[in-house]
Amino acid sequence: MATAVLTETTVYFRKPLDGKIALVTGSSRGIGSAIARELADRGAAVAINYRASLSSAEALRNEIRQHGGESDLFCADVSVRQEARDLIRQVIDSYGRLDILVNNAGITRDRSIRKMTDEDWTEVIDTNLNSIFYCTSAAVPFMVEQKFGRIVSIASFSGQAGNFGQANYAASKGGIIAMTKVLAIELARYNITANVIAPGFTTTEMVAAIPANIQEQILARIPLGRFAQPEEIAKAAAFLICDGDYITGQQINVNGGIYM
Ligand SMILES: NC(=O)c1ccc[n+]([C@@H]2O[C@H](COP(=O)([O-])OP(=O)(O)OC[C@H]3O[C@@H](n4cnc5c(N)ncnc54)[C@H](OP(=O)(O)O)[C@@H]3O)[C@@H](O)[C@H]2O)c1
Numbered sequence: 001m002a003t004a005v006l007t008e009t010t011v012y013f014r015k016p017l018d019g020k021i022a023l024v025t026g027s028s029r030g031i032g033s034a035i036a037r038e039l040a041d042r043g044a045a046v047a048i049n050y051r052a053s054l055s056s057a058e059a060l061r062n063e064i065r066q067h068g069g070e071s072d073l074f075c076a077d078v079s080v081r082q083e084a085r086d087l088i089r090q091v092i093d094s095y096g097r098l099d100i101l102v103n104n105a106g107i108t109r110d111r112s113i114r115k116m117t118d119e120d121w122t123e124v125i126d127t128n129l130n131s132i133f134y135c136t137s138a139a140v141p142f143m144v145e146q147k148f149g150r151i152v153s154i155a156s157f158s159g160q161a162g163n164f165g166q167a168n169y170a171a172s173k174g175g176i177i178a179m180t181k182v183l184a185i186e187l188a189r190y191n192i193t194a195n196v197i198a199p200g201f202t203t204t205e206m207v208a209a210i211p212a213n214i215q216e217q218i219l220a221r222i223p224l225g226r227f228a229q230p231e232e233i234a235k236a237a238a239f240l241i242c243d244g245d246y247i248t249g250q251q252i253n254v255n256g257g258i259y260m
Contacts, residue, residue: 015043016242021095022046023088025078025135026105028053030204031154033060034230035102036071038238044100045070047091051077051105078105079126084134092142099146100241101139103132103153103176108206110165121168128172132179136194140187149192150241153180154233155251157200157259173198177251184249193248195240200255202228223257 017039027036028050037060040046046064048071050057057073064071072094076087092098106128109120132153143149158166159173176196183194201207201218207227210218219225236254240247253259 015041017042017044017100020044020099021091021097022100022102022241023049023074023091023098023135023139024102024104025049025087025131026051027060027102028057030206031199031202031230031233032102032104034234035104035237036060037064038231038234039100039102039241040064040067040069040071042238042242043069045095047072047074047095049074049076049078049087049105051075078131078135079123081130081134084131085138088135088138088142097146098139098142099148100150101135101143101152102237103135103151105131106154106156106172106206108166108169108209110169112165113167116167124168125172125175128169129175129179132176136183140192143187143192144190147191149187149190150244151180151183151187151192151194152237152240153194153196154237155196155198157198157253157255160198160251160253161259180251181249188248193240193244195244195247195249196251197233197236197240198251198253198255198259199228199233200253200258202230202233204230221258222255226256228254228256 022039022044024032024036026032027048036046036048048057061071076083078084109124153176155173155176158170162170180194180196233254236252
């Protein structure tokens with residue numbers, strides 16, 4: 001993957017994302033932190049966005065720096081329009097450009113439709129879907145100017161297949177998939193691609209919150225018989241970013257076969 005480069009004085013290995021700037025929303029924990037780590041490993045300078053989990057965000061930044069990478073922390077609640085737009089501005093002010101936007105931040109507020117409150121609905125749509133509009137619409141003018149951009153948004157199999165108790169979540173994730181197709185059509189002419197990763201159940205705090213007996217029932221529905229590791233989602237995102245120049249408007253399902 002790394003290319004050997006010979007100069008008069010030294011030999012070094014060029015990584016595929018050397019010189020690229022990446023922002024991963026919600027990268028203090030879980031899938032987002034695995035994506036941030038993977039992109040840093042491939043040479044990108046990574047802006048880590050967190051909302052509440054400062055200490056785990058700091059630990060990730062320190063780890064990336066200890067491995068010779070570049071990374072900084074950016075606190076923002078991306079469900080809040082102005083905070084999301086300020087986040088994009090702060091990243092560009094810090095690094096001078098933004099090449100890769102990974103829209104990852106997400107929450108669940110699961111309840112059947114008979115019990116779901118307006119707050120459950122609004123909080124999930126604001127965090128999982130509206131945030132992507134705020135961040136992407138703020139980043140696109142810079143990507144257009146650069147004639148380069150890679151946008152990857154994290155949806156879910158729930159947005160493709162539906163899942164009990166997730167009317168709000170499935171609507172947000174289905175919205176991401178539909179929105180991504182439009183971004184792909186509108187932005188291709190500027191060498192900006194937009195794609196979706198649709199994970200199945202993945203071992204993070206989001207899944208740890210599911211009661212054990214329900215986890216057993218879910219496992220029985222997964223052909224590969226296990227949950228994904230966050231690193232497996234991260235590798236798919238990195239593939240799209242590093243090797244996906246001719247891929248746009250697509251969904252990569254990393255779900256163990258739970259939805260085909
Ligand atoms: N785990 C799964 O099974 C699964 C399956 C399919 C799709 N996904 C999707 O994958 C993404 C990551 O999920 P995960 O499992 O890694 O979840 P997680 O472990 O609960 O982590 C969520 C991350 O999002 C951040 N976040 C939440 N709300 C935010 C906000 N308003 N502003 C900024 N950051 C915010 C959190 O940051 P703080 O802690 O700092 O607030 C945290 O870093 C989500 O979009 C989720 O829907 C997950």
